[in-house]
Amino acid sequence: MNQRELFFRHLAQTSASPLALEIVRAEGMYLYDADGKAYLDLIGGISVCNTGHRHPGVVEAIRRQADLYLHILVYGEMLQSPQIQYASLLTSLLPQSLQSVYFTNSGTEATEGAMKLAKRATGRTQIVAFNKSYHGSTQGALSIMGDECWRNAFRPLLPGVLHLDYNAFDQLDQINDHTACVIVETVQAENGVIRPSFATTYAKATAVETVIRQLSSGNFLHALRKQCDACGALLVLDEIQTGFGRTGTLWGFEQYDVVPDILLLGKALGGGLPLGAFVAKKELMDTLMDKPVLGHITTFGGHPLSCAAGLASLNILLDEKLVKTVAEKEKIFLQRLVHPSIRSVRSAGLLIAVEFESYEKNKRVIDHCLSEGLLTDWFLFAPNCLRIAPPLTISAEEIVKACDVIMDGVKMTVDG
Numbered sequence: 304m305n306q307r308e309l310f311f312r313h314l315a316q317t318s319a320s321p322l323a324l325e326i327v328r329a330e331g332m333y334l335y336d337a338d339g340k341a342y343l344d345l346i347g348g349i350s351v352c353n354t355g356h357r358h359p360g361v362v363e364a365i366r367r368q369a370d371l372y373l374h375i376l377v378y379g380e381m382l383q384s385p386q387i388q389y390a391s392l393l394t395s396l397l398p399q400s401l402q403s404v405y406f407t408n409s410g411t412e413a414t415e416g417a418m419k420l421a422k423r424a425t426g427r428t429q430i431v432a433f434n435k436s437y438h439g440s441t442q443g444a445l446s447i448m449g450d451e452c453w454r455n456a457f458r459p460l461l462p463g464v465l466h467l468d469y470n471a472f473d474q475l476d477q478i479n480d481h482t483a484c485v486i487v488e489t490v491q492a493e494n495g496v497i498r499p500s501f502a503t504t505y506a507k508a509t510a511v512e513t514v515i516r517q518l519s520s521g522n523f524l525h526a527l528r529k530q531c532d533a534c535g536a537l538l539v540l541d542e543i544q545t546g547f548g549r550t551g552t553l554w555g556f557e558q559y560d561v562v563p564d565i566l567l568l569g570k571a572l573g574g575g576l577p578l579g580a581f582v583a584k585k586e587l588m589d590t591l592m593d594k595p596v597l598g599h600i601t602t603f604g605g606h607p608l609s610c611a612a613g614l615a616s617l618n619i620l621l622d623e624k625l626v627k628t629v630a631e632k633e634k635i636f637l638q639r640l641v642h643p644s645i646r647s648v649r650s651a652g653l654l655i656a657v658e659f660e661s662y663e664k665n666k667r668v669i670d671h672c673l674s675e676g677l678l679t680d681w682f683l684f685a686p687n688c689l690r691i692a693p694p695l696t697i698s699a700e701e702i703v704k705a706c707d708v709i710m711d712g713v714k715m716t717v718d719g
C-alpha cells in the first residue's frame with residue numbers, strides 16, 4: 304500500500320476531503336511534495352511558522368536540546384533551562400503585570416488552564432465569550448466556542464457560559480459580578496479577521512482621530528477592560544493566532560491600549576513544535592498551588608524541545624526585526640487584491656481575509672492557487688473568505704507572486 308492509501312486507512316480523518324498533499328520537505332516559505340512540486344506557503348501552518356519553515360537557528364536549537372535531554376518529569380518539578388529561559392524572555396517582552404508563564408502542549412489547553420485559573424481565583428463560575436470566536440476544541444474550549452453548529456453535537460458542555468456579540472458595546476452590561484472571566488480574541492481570526500471596533504459615537508471620526516482613539520480608548524477591548532474592572536471579572540485575551548508579530552506589533556493588544564489579566568499563547572509560540580501557554584501575574588497564578596495542590600498539571604506541557612525551538616524562533620523574530628516588516632507587507636497585499644468580485648479584504652497585519660460572495664467561489668480560487676503551487680485556505684466561521692497568514696519572512700517578490708496567482712484565480716474562476 305502506498306502512503307496515500309495508508310493515510311486514508313489508518314489516520315483518523317477530520318473531514319471527508321482533506322488536502323492530502325504528501326509533503327516530504329519544508330524550508331523557508333516553501334513546502335515540497337513527493338513529486339518535487341513546490342508550494343509557496345501563504346498560511347504558515349495556520350499562523351504557526353512566523354519565522355518560516357525549519358529556520359536553521361530553530362533546527363540547531365532543537366538539535367542542541369536533543370543532545371542534552373528530552374522529557375524528564377511532569378511540568379513544574381525540575382529546573383529546565385529551555386523553559387526558564389523562554390519564560391524569562393517572554394515576560395521581558397510583556398507588561399509588568401504578566402510575569403508568570405504556565406506552559407501547556409497546545410492552545411486549547413492554555414484556554415482550559417485560563418478558565419480554571421479564573422474560576423479558582425475569583426470563586427465565580429460564569430464565563431463570557433463571544434459569538435464566532437474560536438479558542439480550541441477540547442470540551443471546555445468547545446463550550447465557549449462561538450458557533451452552535453460545532454457545539455451542538457457534543458452537549459452537555461460546560462454550564463454557565465454566556466455568549467455575547469463581538470463589538471457589541473450595548474451588551475457589555477451583561478458582564479457582572481457573577482462573571483469569573485471574559486475570554487476574547489484580540490482580533491477574531493476564524494470569523495474572517497474582525498478587529499475590535501469603536502463605539503458608534505466615534506463612527507464619523509477622521510482617520511487620524513481613529514488612530515488616536517485606537518491608541519487611547521473607545522475601542523471594544525478597552526470597553527471590555529473597563530467593564531471587567533468595574534465588576535471584578537478577569538479579562539483573558541487569546542493571542543494564539545495574533546501573537547508574535549502577526550498583526551504588526553509583537554502582541555496584538557498593544558494596538559488597543561489594553562492589558563489582559565491572563566494572556567493565551569500558542570501556535571507560533573513553539574517555533575514549529577507543539578506549545579501553548581497562559582500568562583498572568585504571579586499572585587494570580589499562585590492560586591493554582593493550593594486548595595487543591597497541583598491545581599493544574601500536565602505531563603508534557605512546556606516540553607524542553609518545544610521551549611528550545613520557541614525560544615530560538617522568538618530570538619530570530621527579534622534579531623531579524625520581522626515585526627517591523629509586517630505593515631509594509633500587508634500594504635502590498637491590500638494594494639494588489641482589488642477586483643469587483645472581491646467583496647472586501649479585512650486585515651490585521653499579515654492576517655488577511657479576502658472575502659468572496661460564497662464558499663463555492665472562494666473554494667474555486669483556493670483550488671486554482673493549489674494547482675499553481677500556492678497554499679491557502681478558508682476560515683472556520685467565514686468559509687467565503689480566503690485565508691492569508693504567511694510566515695512573516697515572506698518577501699515583497701513572493702507577495703507579488705502570490706497575489707498574481709490569486710488574481711488569476713479570481714479572474715478565471717470567479718468571473719468565469
Ligand SMILES: Cc1ncc(COP(=O)(O)O)c(C=O)c1O
Binds near residue numbers: 349414492541570
Ligand atoms: C484563536 C485561537 N485560540 C485557540 C486555538 C487552539 O489552539 P490549538 O489548536 O493549539 O489547540 C486556536 C487554533 O486555531 C486559535 O486560532
